[in-house]
Amino acid sequence: xxxxxxxxxxxxxxxxxxxxxxxxxxxxxxxxxxxxxxxxxxxxxxxxxxxxxxxxxxxxxxxxxxxxxxxxxxxxxxxxxxxxxxxxxxxxxxxxxxxxxxxxxxxxxxxxxxxxxxxxxxxxxxxxxxxxxxxxxxxxxxxxxxxxxxxxxxxxxxxxxxxxxxxxxxxxxxxxxxxxxxxxxxxxxxxxxxxxxxxxxxxxxxxxxxxxxxxxxxxxxxxxxxxxxxxxxxxxxxxxxxxxxxxxxxxxxxxxxxxxxxxxxxxxxxxxxxxxxxxxxxxxxxxxxxxxxxxxxxxxxxxxxxxxxxxxxxxxxxxxxxxxxxxxxxxxxxxxxxxxxxxxxxxxxxxxxxxxxxxxxxxxxxxxxxxxxxxxxxxxxxxxxxxxxxxxxxxxxxxxxxxxxxxxxxxxxxxxxxxxxxxxxxxxxxxxxxxxxxxxxxxxxxxxxxxxxxxxxxxxxxxxxxxxxxxxxxxxxxxxxxxxxxxxxxxxxxxxxxxxxxxxxxxxxxxxxxxxxxxxxxxxxx
Amino acid sequence: xxxxxxxxxxxxxxxxxxxxxxxxxxxxxxxxxxxxxxxxxxxxxxxxxxxxxxxxxxxxxxxxxxxxxxxxxxxxxxxxxxxxxxxxxxxxxxxxxxxxxxxxxxxxxxxxxxxxxxxxxxxxxxxxxxxxxxxxxxxxxxxxxxxxxxxxxxxxxxxxxxxxxxxxxxxxxxxxxxxxxxxxxxxxxxxxxxxxxxxxxxxxxxxxxxxxxxxxxxxxxxxxxxxxxxxxxxxxxxxxxxxxxxxxxxxxxxxxxxxxxxxxxxxxxxxxxxxxxxxxxxxxxxxxxxxxxxxxxxxxxxxxxxxxxxxxx
Numbered sequence: 001x002x003x004x005x006x007x008x009x010x011x012x013x014x015x016x017x018x019x020x021x022x023x024x025x026x027x028x029x030x031x032x033x034x035x036x037x038x039x040x041x042x043x044x045x046x047x048x049x050x051x052x053x054x055x056x057x058x059x060x061x062x063x064x065x066x067x068x069x070x071x072x073x074x075x076x077x078x079x080x081x082x083x084x085x086x087x088x089x090x091x092x093x094x095x096x097x098x099x100x101x102x103x104x105x106x107x108x109x110x111x112x113x114x115x116x117x118x119x120x121x122x123x124x125x126x127x128x129x130x131x132x133x134x135x136x137x138x139x140x141x142x143x144x145x146x147x148x149x150x151x152x153x154x155x156x157x158x159x160x161x162x163x164x165x166x167x168x169x170x171x172x173x174x175x176x177x178x179x180x181x182x183x184x185x186x187x188x189x190x191x192x193x194x195x196x197x198x199x200x201x202x203x204x205x206x207x208x209x210x211x212x213x214x215x216x217x218x219x220x221x222x223x224x225x226x227x228x229x230x231x232x233x234x235x236x237x238x239x240x241x242x243x244x245x246x247x248x249x250x251x252x253x254x255x256x257x258x259x260x261x262x263x264x265x266x267x268x269x270x271x272x273x274x275x276x277x278x279x280x281x282x283x284x285x286x287x288x289x290x291x292x293x294x295x296x297x298x299x300x301x302x303x304x305x306x307x308x309x310x311x312x313x314x315x316x317x318x319x320x321x322x323x324x325x326x327x328x329x330x331x332x333x334x335x336x337x338x339x340x341x342x343x344x345x346x347x348x349x350x351x352x353x354x355x356x357x358x359x360x361x362x363x364x365x366x367x368x369x370x371x372x373x374x375x376x377x378x379x380x381x382x383x384x385x386x387x388x389x390x391x392x393x394x395x396x397x398x399x400x401x402x403x404x405x406x407x408x409x410x411x412x413x414x415x416x417x418x419x420x421x422x423x424x425x426x427x428x429x430x431x432x433x434x435x436x437x438x439x440x441x442x443x444x445x446x447x448x449x450x451x452x453x454x455x456x457x458x459x460x461x462x463x464x465x466x467x468x469x470x471x472x473x474x475x476x477x478x479x480x481x482x483x484x485x486x487x488x489x490x491x492x493x494x495x496x497x498x499x500x501x502x503x504x505x506x507x508x509x510x511x512x513x514x515x516x517x518x519x520x521x522x523x524x525x526x
Numbered sequence: 527x528x529x530x531x532x533x534x535x536x537x538x539x540x541x542x543x544x545x546x547x548x549x550x551x552x553x554x555x556x557x558x559x560x561x562x563x564x565x566x567x568x569x570x571x572x573x574x575x576x577x578x579x580x581x582x583x584x585x586x587x588x589x590x591x592x593x594x595x596x597x598x599x600x601x602x603x604x605x606x607x608x609x610x611x612x613x614x615x616x617x618x619x620x621x622x623x624x625x626x627x628x629x630x631x632x633x634x635x636x637x638x639x640x641x642x643x644x645x646x647x648x649x650x651x652x653x654x655x656x657x658x659x660x661x662x663x664x665x666x667x668x669x670x671x672x673x674x675x676x677x678x679x680x681x682x683x684x685x686x687x688x689x690x691x692x693x694x695x696x697x698x699x700x701x702x703x704x705x706x707x708x709x710x711x712x713x714x715x716x717x718x719x720x721x722x723x724x725x726x727x728x729x730x731x732x733x734x735x736x737x738x739x740x741x742x743x744x745x746x747x748x749x750x751x752x753x754x755x756x757x758x759x760x761x762x763x764x765x766x767x768x769x770x771x772x773x774x775x776x777x778x779x780x781x782x783x784x785x786x787x788x789x790x791x792x793x794x795x796x797x798x799x800x801x802x803x804x805x806x807x808x809x810x811x812x813x814x815x816x817x818x819x820x821x822x823x824x825x826x827x828x829x830x831x832x833x834x835x836x837x838x839x
Binding site: 036038039040045046047050118160176177178180196197198199200233234235236237238240241244245247248250374401402403404405407408409410411413419426428450451452 | 557558559562563564565566567569570571573574576577580608609610611616619620675678679682683686689690691692693785786787788789790794795798801802803
């Protein structure tokens with residue numbers, strides 16, 4: 001071998017080693033999300049998995065920190081006119097979409113307009129908005145018809161639908177049609193070519209992202225990325241298989257480990273449990289207000305009195321350290337969380353429920369309770385509800401079905417014998433129900449466009465409208481209390497207690513912070 | 527032979543047409559609303575109605591059927607409601623893991639079961655035969671997921687020999703591909719080993735009592751030659767039939783194994799599509815399964831000619 005040929009071989013080896021070194025250094029965070037990702041438009045659906053996908057690739061104007069305070073994110077500074085009708089926002093420098101184009105006020109206006117057609121708080125905000133414009137590339141303005149007390153809360157809302165900022169060309173898509181361009185300005189770039197729904201979703205670090213200087217907190221603060229790539233394992237959905245993969249070091253994080261494997265994961269070597277979302281989730285029973293017997297408020301109150309929270313939590317969660325009773329419809333520990341007006345449930349008992357039912361004139365109409373058999377996170381609640389209702393004196397028809405049959409059926413207003421229903425049970429993340437506007441169960445517009453169950457109450461709507469207009473925080477708290485007291489009085493729905501969903505991770509993953517969902521910035525893999 | 531193949535292939539058209547119509551109607555009669563599922567938890571009835579219209583589900587069933595039939599005739603299986611991809615692309619993404627799993631499973635099953643069945647027949651009533659019968663009962667009785675968890679616990683978690691879950695495409699390297707398929711294939715093959723071994727044993731046992739076997743032995747042929755060339759060859763038709771049925775059943779029967787081992791194959795796709803009421807995907811996958819079933823049956827029929835020259839089509 002000649003000297004030059006030897007040199008060439010050595011150079012080739014060196015190049016290969018270097019390439020291998022680069023590959024070896026690439027830090028990949030392997031995550032098992034809480035469900036499959038298929039839809040990719042976080043404005044089109046409220047599904048949490050799509051919201052989390054949105055946080056990866058999009059940025060937000062404001063964020064909500066761990067103390068539930070609204071903090072600027074893409075916005076640098078803002079001001080409101082003395083009459084609170086003109087809001088002017090200036091974007092911070094350095095914001096750019098993944099295609100290199102700068103984020104402008106026009107992009108923001110188009111994004112807010114689309115979001116305002118789908119999200120409950122967005123729709124509420126738009127009833128106050130006269131117009132929006134962008135007088136300069138880094139500025140946008142919101143003109144209101146009258147003052148409104150939740151402009152920043154709406155723009156910084158942390159949960160579905162989050163007002164993510166998209167390029168104008170994308171945000172101009174009809175709000176009822178899904179987008180197919182996933183260009184954002186967030187800390188990660190979505191690898192569309194590697195996306196295989198039901199298999200994996202891949203995100204690359206956006207190396208041009210300019211994070212804020214503050215520490216991460218909730219959905220606010222600096223979004224520093226310390227890994228090169230995040231791989232979501234969408235195929236791994238069996239609870240035990242997820243735990244095995246984590247113990248074996250094949251994945252780094254399980255977003256929502258099953259309660260059944262919680263104790264074994266706590267003891268497993270190399271694995272740790274993190275409580276990243278202490279605000280947790282709330283279980284809820286929802287009545288169908290259109291049909292007998294729950295069209296009668298006295299019957300609903302009797303059911304409410306029967307629903308002590310502890311039995312639901314014990315049956316469904318079963319791990320004392322992960323659940324808590326909470327006599328609030330707004331989630332305990334959040335700004336409006338309070339027991340005000342909850343006595344009908346919190347200070348009641350089965351004897352009281354039986355008395356209330358006797359006084360209600362209940363005629364023995366069977367109550368159809370829908371039970372989802374395939375959704376482990378709420379599967380046991382309907383059994384407890386049925387048992388408590390029976391003890392109170394109700395006749396109960398517990399009907400088992402898969403969750404998606406339930407989802408289709410709960411949208412029906414038909415009588416029970418034509419596919420209707422009387423009660424279903426579900427769970428909400430704290431930030432989806434933490435104020436009277438966001439809480440869908442408190443939208444009492446009835447059949448017009450309220451949430452499934454179609455509660456109707458003008459008095460509650462009036463207090464809710466006052467809450468929307470109020471700008472003084474102390475008065476807002478008082479109004480929120482009044483909304484809640486009225487909701488308990490007419491029994492819109494029943495809060496069934498709260499639980500915290502832990503995250504399981506390998507011990508070499510650090511940097512978890514308090515938030516409302518599953519966010520993948522600030523995490524380090526050692 | 528060629529006219530037979532042509533006739534059989536032509537016969538698949540009405541079969542697939544009947545399957546297509548039945549699946550289409552059954553899906554429309556099943557409770558569940560794809561629009562409500564897609565809209566998410568906080569959507570209201572108004573929003574769901576708009577999504578339903580966007581999917582074309584607000585049209586009458588005959589109109590929906592006519593549109594779908596038109597697409598089908600032009601070779602288009604439509605677009606998935608849930609995954610927002612063409613169904614053909616979706617199936618293309620998922621077919622490799624399922625085919626790979628089915629192929630390795632059937633290879634393991636045949637390589638283990640046929641010799642076991644022959645040996646059990648040869649030693650009829652002996653310990654090997656009894657052991658095989660016992661294993662068969664166990665193979666039929668133990669649920670796939672129980673076996674999967676036991677194998678994972680021993681082989682992956684305790685011994686650390688193989689990965690717990692996942693799939694690697696063959697294009698990413700043969701060794702990682704095989705490493706990820708060994709446990710799922712063993713798990714899935716046990717029931718087929720039990721089935722094929724029992725059928726092989728029974729078929730070989732039948733032939734061992736035939737005159738030509740006695741003649742072969744009388745001629746002084748070795749026992750192995752008698753077993754393989756005479757007994758097994760003449761017992762091949764029922765064995766080929768059960769292997770063919772096994773292949774067809776495997777394609778649709780991999781759901782549990784794919785779930786436990788997190789293999790993104792057609793089984794998982796079917797479950798996801800059913801749960802999401804994703805009509806175009808369910809229709810596409812079921813048509814594919816039906817076609818596979820018909821094709822495998824045809825191949826089995828053709829294999830009879832190879833195994834038994836007396837058979838003519």
